[in-house]
Amino acid sequence: MSVSEWLGSPVNWVFLVVALATLFSSWRVVTAKNVVHAALYLVAALGGTAVLFLMLSAEFVAWVVVLVYIGAVLVLFLFGIMITRAPTGKDVGLDTPHKTWPALLSVATFVLLSWASIQAFGTTQVESVGEPTSTEVLGLALLGRFVIPFEVVSFVLLAALIGGVTIARRDLSPVEEEERRAV
Amino acid sequence: MLLNQFLILAAAMFSLGIYGLLVRRNIVLILLSVELMLAAVNINLIAFESVLRSPEAIGQVFSIFVITVAAAEVGIGLAIVLMIFRNRKSANVDELDLMRW
Amino acid sequence: MELFETWALTLIVFLPLAGVLLLGLVPKANERALKAISLLVTLAAFAVSVGVIFRFDFSGLPYNTYQFEVTETWIGAINANYHLGVDGISLPLLVLSTFIMVLAVIYSWNHWEEPRNPKAFLILMMILATGLNGTFVALDLVLFFIFFEVVLLPMYFMIGIWGDRTPRLIPGFGREVQTRLYAAIKFFLFTLFGSAFMLLGFLALYFESGNSGERTFDIPLLTELGASGAFTGTFAFLVFGAMFLGFAVKVPMWPLHTWLPDAHTAAPTVGSVLLAAIMLKLGSYGFVRISLPILPEEATRWAPAIAILAVIGIIYGSLACLAQTDMKRLIAFSSVGHMGFVMLGIATLTDVGINASIIGMVAHGLITGLLFFLAGSMSHRYHTREMSRLGGNMKLMPVMGGILAFTAMASLGLPGLAGFWGEFMSLIGSYNPLEGLSLGVFRTAMVLGAIGTVLTAAYMLYLLQQVNLGEPGEEWQGREFHDVDRFEATAWVPLIVLIVVIGFYPKVIFNSTTDSVVSLVETAFNAETTASLGRGG
């Protein structure tokens, strides 16, 4: 498929815009000098992926991304940033001074991964904005064939919750403990 | 749409995530980078699913699990960050070098 | 009595281990009970082994038939069995092992090296006994390997805990290390290095045996396969080489011997005795029991190399002895030479040579064991092993000096004492090695071996001169030394008697070994002529 052919399809224009936005946001996530900005760029990047999911008929997943990530996880992040008093202004010390090798590694990774994809999937077409996968299908799958991981993942969350609370909470000093018991 | 355009985008995000993970000093930022990588995985899964169209929408189910696990990991990670911050008054990874030799 | 036939060997092997459990129950402070238990257990094992002698069929069964056999499934998945048995070759060594162990316990009665702790020491001795006895009766390669290795740990601890605490500068280390520490770890690593390869060899045999039926670790079965030419070519070469490493380290053959002087020097008396008297034989026994019959063709290919190394060992060991200043180290190096004769005998692949090696093993066990007993008792009294400080021992302790003189004479291979036969017959064997082996190599080996006997005499006389004769040094003048005590006497007299008896009547050993060895040589190497008499040229 030639480039012009590819550009002939309007949906690809949409993709291009979304993809570039997503990429730019991702780029900013890892380069922003401001921690809060980085987090907000992640919102944008994930929002981009959500749009892409919609284009790929994964309606449900797209909304999950919006709700779970943008709604919950990002809030968590922002809390984390606030609590740890990360410098919210511009901070030059945010990155390590040695970026050459990480950059090379990441470029190499990109080249390798995309080369492999091109080798593997050449011109495979994706049905553009087709019939969205119905939530029913997903629901049946999750509580049917995938019920075990579904249940198990709940324990992952529970463990993360309980453990996270335990780890994150401030330990009372023995004196404080005595006081609390007295009350 | 080509499948590859999604895959390459995912690869790019994944690589950016790796870059971030390697250069960021703040642990929260490292976590953000990891989220990028996981998002890339999700793009992969969804893109594949839209080609494969498996009856049980395996790709999408998988990505839901990935998102869930990612959320759990963020929780764990932030808890650890808090703990460390409380002890060290810093969230920079490169100050964790007690056990060098 | 059927019961005896089936249980005898198991008892010999595991009675000491049962002793370990008993010893574990007795409190540390109750030394009498500890010693009594050990003595009883070792005596029982010895008694059973004597019983085996009496019920042994000496009528000349063909090789690869074993008596008192036990076969029980052990590790089914890999077809490894609990398979024990004795034949004429292993019988003398088994009895030697149980016998020396009794003497070692008796000697230990009032000889404890620092930091004492008889309980721990006796437990180690009993574990050692199990390993040693087991190796001589194991008829399964895996089982053999286990027993072969079991002896390592107790010896490691014996050397390491009760060993010599004087610091020593090890070349290249740049700092002083306590002899015992260096020796223990060296001994340990060396032997394990060898046995790792040995194990690989065993496994390769196991694998290859699958080509002609079920894979097996069974020594008799493998022997049959080996005799029928199942193992040949590069495969056999590598396997023999792997097993060679394992056994040669233990023997020890030059140049894999350097752990021995250190281990012997550092080890406590009883440790040295057991090491010299029994443990070194595990390696040479391995050659006779495993390498030769299972890989006969390869044995013929390796034999000249073994002979050359053996001869180097003889000459080298003796020369090194002459340069020693430490009594125990001298005796240790003498083992290198003596085991060289044993290996030379084996390398000839003839009935004479192999018989020589077996009687050589027994004789070396008795003689060098006694020498180490003596060295131990003397350094116990003098608190030094430096020969330059000793001298005039004959005057201070005439009986002990006399026994030392006797033993030294036995050790230098004086005819009429046990040490002679092994050396002399090794030389006989190497004059006419197995047909097809290079006469040039072996006859040169014979001549060099004979020269080695002269050197042996040289260092033994040197030892006597330094330790026994002359006037006692200033520092010993006027000091009271108690001569041989009753425990020492009890432990040593049987050895002396045996050395003389075997010296004048070697048939006590050959009666057991000859037929087995002859038949081994016949089946493995298709040798028509047995004693290789009348083959001049």
Place this chain on the structure above:
Amino acid sequence: MATEAEQAVEAGITGGFWVDNAGIVLILPLVAFLLILAFGKRMKNNGAELAIGALAVNSVWATVLFVMNMTSGVLGQTTFEIARIGSDLVFELGWVVDGLSIMMYFLVSVVGLIVFIYAVGYMHGDVRVDWFFAAFSLFAGSMLILVGAPNLIQLIIGWEGVGLASYFLIGFYWEDMANVNAGNKAFMVNRLADIGLMLGAIILGLAIGTFDFAEMDLAAAEHVESLGAVAVVGGALLFFGAMGKSAQFPLHIWLPDAMAGPTPVSALMHAATMVTAGVYLMGRVFPLFEYLAAEIRPWMVAIGAITLFAIGFLALVADDIKRVLAYSTVSQLGYMMTAVAAGGYTAGLFHLFTHAFFKALLFLGAGSVIHAVHSNNMSDMGGLRKQMPRTYWTFVVGTLALAGIIPFSGFWSKDEILATLGFEGYTAVMVIAIAGAFVTAFYMTRAVALTFFGDYKGHGQPHESPAIMTVPLVALAIPSILFGLFNVPGWHIPGIGNFSEWLAVRVVPMGDHHPEAIDLALAGSGLLAAVLGIVVGWVIWGKDRETQAERDRFDIPVLYPLLHNKYYIDDLADGITAGTMGPLARFTNWVNDYVIDGVVNGVAIMTRGLGSFVYGVVDQRGVDGVIHGLGAGADGAGSALRKWQTGRIQQYAASFVAGALVLIVLFVFVI
């Protein structure tokens, strides 16, 4: 196979109780040895009773056998198996009764008995007398085992036993290191020679197919020259062994030093036991050299000739009286060896026989003198013929016998040797032997003159030894005079024949020559040489001077230093051993500690170094290094430390990614 020998023996004449139980002779002294070890200290005479008792029984037994052999010839062999390998390699112990062994039994027992008795007096009040008699019994016993051996194996056992006992006895006074060294020297030289004996035994035993002497003799007689080189090599090796024990040049060096032991030891060692073993062995395997290995006989003769001639001269410069006798022994052993080597089986052994008596006599006489003057050196003696008449007269008898003056025994045996040499065509050697006779008489005259004539030069007042010492002297003087008559050429003593016939009682004939008439010219020149020696000797040393040193002037340039330093052979030997063995041993030890062990330790050190490297550099720092490698040049050295401080976790993560990438690239593009 043993039966074949026994059959052969049975084909000869055997006889009854004394023969069948002759093993007693071999065993008794050993029993005495053990008993003295065990009980000697508690006995009144420190076990001398046991030792003497054993040898007394032996003497009776041996005399009976000797007489039986004289009258009818006795042949017997008894063996029992001590080891058997396969079907045909058999080791046996036992005893042989034939002419040769009976002669030796007699010699060892009788001379031994006399020396033992003498020793009771000589050793009285000395240290460790019990040990002396024990070792002495072991000495005699081992010799009997040696001479009674029916095969090479037992011979080796006895041979080494003799060596061991001699080691004990030479180093008897071991408090002094010089004595210990002498013992060591004796043992080591003998041990060196034993290589020959052992290898010779192995080679011949395996080539011929048996170690049994009788069978070897038979085989030797049967396959004449069929074995070729093997027999020659084996024979040469056996001869080398014999050279050691019988102190043939150049292995004689141990014997003069062996004087360190008590004098009775020297007497026994030089007479009946030890040094005669080599000659005995040559006689025992005589057919071998007769039939199979005749090629080496000239060489053997040459060595014997050198020994008999050259070593005798050394006696001329020795001050120690025992050393004089020792050199004389070496010289006489040279005669015997030359004779046997030349084919004179009877001649050699006859000389052995006569020599045993007069040499024992001389040593005991010397011992008596030493006992009296408390010194070995002739410079401390002189004029003793007045104080010690019995010693003097017996010593003179011994001297005349040794010098070969008619009719003393030495004359007859030496004459026989000369005759044999002449008969076998070794004319030059015969001349040397006659010259040797001159030398012998020459130095013996010197010894007698310096010891018994002139004025006493020593300290104290010497007086005659007690009867227990002088009676043995007399007992030895008688055979020294008479026993030569046993083998007068052409004379067969009525009823009992002569020595040659007695000695010829063997399984196979020896094929040697025994002259049936005296060659007067030869006997006369031998005698003349001896007389000349005495006369010249007397002229030189007969006169008394102020000091012995003055009297004993022998400072001829070149010759004196040469002789005084024993032709430098000892120095050479010492130099060779000290110059090679010491450095070689030290070198070996060095190799052990620094090369072989160095490799071992080196591997250990290297492994640990590698561990440090892997851990410190690759594992803990490597990733760092790779990541920062590019920037390393730009940053100053001051910030180097800071660089290490950055991004530990990121290093780890980077290694993850890099590792994965490398592996992927490797597998996609390379493999």
Place this chain on the structure above:
Amino acid sequence: MTFVIDYLALAPELVIVATMLAVFTLDLLLTRPNKFWTATVAVAGTALAAVPLVILAAEGSTRSMFDGSYVVDEFAVILKGVFIVSAYIVLLMSHHYIESDRYYQGEYYFLLLASVLGSLVMASARDLIILFIGLELTTGPLYLLAGWRKGDAKSNEASMKYFILGVLSTAILLYGMSMLYGLTGEITFAGLAQTTADLADEPAVVVALFGLIVGFGFKISAVPFHFWAPDTYEGAPTPVTAYLSVNSKAAGFVAFLLVMYQALPGLSDIWAPALWILAAASMTVGNLAALRQTNIVRLLAYSSIAQAGFMLVPFAAAAVADADLAEAFSATLIYLVIYAVMNLGAFAVVIAGARKTRSGEIAGWAGLAQVDTRLAVLVAVFFFSLAGIPPLAGWFAKFAMFRSVIIAGGAATVVLAAIAAINSVIALYYYARVVKSVWLDDPVGEFAPEAEAAPAGSLRLALLVAVAITVVIGFFPAIATFVGDASRVIASG
């Protein structure tokens, strides 16, 4: 489509779940002095979980659910048994350790049991999603447990390092899984096995494969994915370290081998050499680095890296040589089982010893034998067993490993065998060094008095169980081969 749930098959998991909840609830109700009940319940529950396992084992049939994506066969049962037994020992080890340091007990046991649940799920997982979720449940709680000593900076660091590298590896693993799914459209092992064989030349499949290898390599701490291990091991509470080095590593191994063996046999041309490299590198680097350690836990960390290498050897060898993988699989499993017991024992001994010596440095353990012979004997037993010296269980592990290598044959295999042989000698050196310090050296420091240092009853029990198994397997290795035999089910299925 309806799916039937086989509750008996899930019973062990369910028991653990129930225990988790009970522990957590109890923890809320109990006052501090009574908190030890949480430990008791956790231990009891774990023991109870073994009951249905025994029933399942006795029954011996294969139970399969959800299109074969969750399978309880003999193999799974055995592995679950290993997980439960080792968890049991770790719980025993934890008891006193956690209690004495005022750590949060209820939560601790909850998280530990959650991790156990994860490993139980992994043992039965036969598709990528369940495997992934199981893996996450196994690891997730451990990120937190590693930092359980909150006040200790080392512990914080341990947790952080483990976490960051863990999520990185998870991301890479997921990327690989997503590619695999994209290439085949399958997530069950059976399905993957049928489809991947044709894809061997595809670079994308190589990428996917290495995504998996990195993910699992991290779990088993194979070189070069091992960097977290020493730091985390040293910093984490010792029982957690024990758990990490045994359960978590074993779970990783199971996942690794199952995926390679069952799902991707067609790609063995690619992963076999990769495993070969990992095995050789892990053995060598682990051992050499261990040589230089002075801290006993760090030494065990490197040793466990090396041991992971040894465990990979049979599989790598067999795959490289195209030999019978079932044989190799059984060897690895035998090794794993024996390793689990002796390594746990080693850690238990380290805990007990640290109380006595008040030191984690090897030098600080010098002369321990002179004050506490029994403990010193245990040190010798476990460390020599790790070194593979007969008649302690470790010998059979090494034996089985070498045996399968030899059987595989081939040049590359011989090289690997030689590397393994040399490495086992090197390993011997540092194991012996610990024993040497304990037995042969003279004490340098003060030891804690008896009253203070006496190991708790539960720790004693842990030691007893471990030493009993170590010695018994040493003498009767047939017990361990039973495990190996069970793996043949996988081969046939």
